[in-house]
Amino acid sequence: MKALSQKRRHPIAGLALLLLGLLITGGLYSVASTMNQAQAATTGSGYSAEDVTAGEKLFNANCATCHGYEAVGTENGPSLVGVGAASVDFQVGTGRMPMQMQGPQAQTKPQQFNDEQTMQLAAYVSSLGAGPAIPGDEYLDTDHEDVDLGNGGTLFRVNCAMCHNAAAAGGALTRGKYAPSLAEVSEKHIYEAMATGPQNMPVFSDANLKPEDKRDIIAFLKQIEDQGSPGGATLGSLGPVSEGLFVWTAGLALIIGFMVWLTSRSS
Numbered sequence: 001m002k003a004l005s006q007k008r009r010h011p012i013a014g015l016a017l018l019l020l021g022l023l024i025t026g027g028l029y030s031v032a033s034t035m036n037q038a039q040a041a042t043t044g045s046g047y048s049a050e051d052v053t054a055g056e057k058l059f060n061a062n063c064a065t066c067h068g069y070e071a072v073g074t075e076n077g078p079s080l081v082g083v084g085a086a087s088v089d090f091q092v093g094t095g096r097m098p099m100q101m102q103g104p105q106a107q108t109k110p111q112q113f114n115d116e117q118t119m120q121l122a123a124y125v126s127s128l129g130a131g132p133a134i135p136g137d138e139y140l141d142t143d144h145e146d147v148d149l150g151n152g153g154t155l156f157r158v159n160c161a162m163c164h165n166a167a168a169a170g171g172a173l174t175r176g177k178y179a180p181s182l183a184e185v186s187e188k189h190i191y192e193a194m195a196t197g198p199q200n201m202p203v204f205s206d207a208n209l210k211p212e213d214k215r216d217i218i219a220f221l222k223q224i225e226d227q228g229s230p231g232g233a234t235l236g237s238l239g240p241v242s243e244g245l246f247v248w249t250a251g252l253a254l255i256i257g258f259m260v261w262l263t264s265r266s267s
Helices: 002-008 011-043 049-062 084-093 115-127 149-159 187-196 211-227 240-266
Strands: none
Touching (some): 049 115, 084 115, 084 187, 149 211, 187 211
16 A cells, blocks of 8 residues: 555656546547547438539528638628538528528528529538438328327427417517418428427427427328318417407497497388
8 A cells, every 4th residue: 555655646647647638538539529520421421522512612602691601600691510401401492591681580482592402502511510411201201100190289289389370370479570381381391490490490309309200290280281271261370369359340340230220210
């Protein structure tokens, strides 16, 4: 014990411990970097070098003004490093990007790029850092044998209805922002919105909602869309508020009209 204690007091012992700590820290950093690179390679898989190069040219010509070269961001637009291919496919595929004008949030409009160009832009942005990938067809198949419409409806009401309305008709938010209607939105874009959280929408990662849960929600939304409005006029799909107002207004108008008719007959 005495000999061990003397060795610990040796002046080289501190230096040895420092070197050991640096080696361990460097090794852990190297492993983490390798894992991140592998994740980025997996996320960007399926894109060729030609796609990335073509996407970079399109990005520099059309997007770098706001998002900066190499998508590092500017005062006019956020960094896109790590947003993933799904975010680009959603924003560009729905016409929200490039923005037509500055405002509370990007407006949907006709696509400015065709499908191939959108894919190339997604390839370039995904090459800059790992992020959500474009979903596979198995998670967009609303007729899949494992689809659970009841689960999709429950998840939608718990996580989405407070903004998008229980009938997915959309609703107003604060400061001129709004949650859009989900009618006639493609399955792919609904999934990508959940995975990337555009505008004011939160991100529902696979840890929050599994890909199968997202598929159930999409199937539920498509069922609502296919059903239409079996009760007649939607009245904004606002539920008993608009329906009660309509009945009150129509009933009051009927009573007033009846009173006018009675008084005119008595005179």
